[in-house]
Amino acid sequence: MRKRYLAPLVMSALLFAACGGDTKPEQKASDSHENAAVDNSMVSPNAGKPASKGETLMAQNDCKTCHKEEMKVVGPALKDIAGKYPNTPENVDHLADKVIKGGSGNWGEVAMLPHPNVSKEDAKEMVSYILSLSGK
Ligand code: HEC
The missing domain is CATH 1.10.760.10 (Cytochrome c-like domain)
Structure with a gap:
């Protein structure tokens, strides 16, 4: 009986975790990309090129x-x-x-x-x- 009530909870917890897992690396990636872009702008020979x-x-x-x-x-x-x-x-x-x-x-x-x-x-x-x- 209790399991039935737990199941949706577990499901939504999983979904939540999945969403968190999806957005975080994306944010990180764009963060480090921004940093790389800032670095690049100070680098004359590589200016504008990806790191x-x-x-x-x-x-x-x-x-x-x-x-x-x-x-x-x-x-x-x-x-x-x-x-x-x-x-x-x-x-x-x-x-x-x-x-x-x-x-x-x-x-x-x-x-x-x-x-x-x-x-x-x-x-x-x-x-x-x-x-x-x-x-x-
Ligand atoms: C603690 C400070 C420090 C850090 C951290 C450091 N270096 Fe150095 N690096 C030096 C110093 C001091 C020299 C000059 C050594 C010498 O006189 O032979 C040097 C020299 C060099 C040289 C020229 C070596 C030679 O024989 O002419 C290269 C290439 C180099 N570093 C690359 C790197 C890279 C790649 C990293 C990161 C993985 C790094 N360094 C991290 C201090 C540092």
Whole structure:
């Protein structure tokens, strides 16, 4: 007897959950899209273009805490890195390792923190994006 009364309740609870589940990721997606768009507007070479995978990955990691596009912060400006290393597979590979292992010495005494949770593939995406920024 009680079950009969419960059934509609459970059903509507499920429906409610389904609706909540539907709208939330959508909101999140558009939020992060807006953020990416704001970022893009400050980036002259990529202005108007959708964020590349590497750029998105950098935003999702802590890279932007220490690296800005045009300006040295804790780490070198991304454009300076792009200017220092030609965009070759060897450099992408080597720098991807450096992102994962961290280290210092190429730009000064300040060390980059290691990023052991970043996969080699993702690190390469990010480095390819950085090296694509030289734009000259
Ligand atoms: C704690 C601050 C910090 C964070 C966070 C950080 N970096 Fe760095 N990064 C540095 C510093 C400092 C250097 C310069 C190291 C050196 O002198 O060799 C550097 C150097 C680099 C270089 C050039 C390496 C070389 O050998 O010339 C690349 C590429 C790079 N970072 C990418 C990234 C990426 C991608 C991320 C995010 C996954 C990231 N960094 C996060 C501080 C940081």
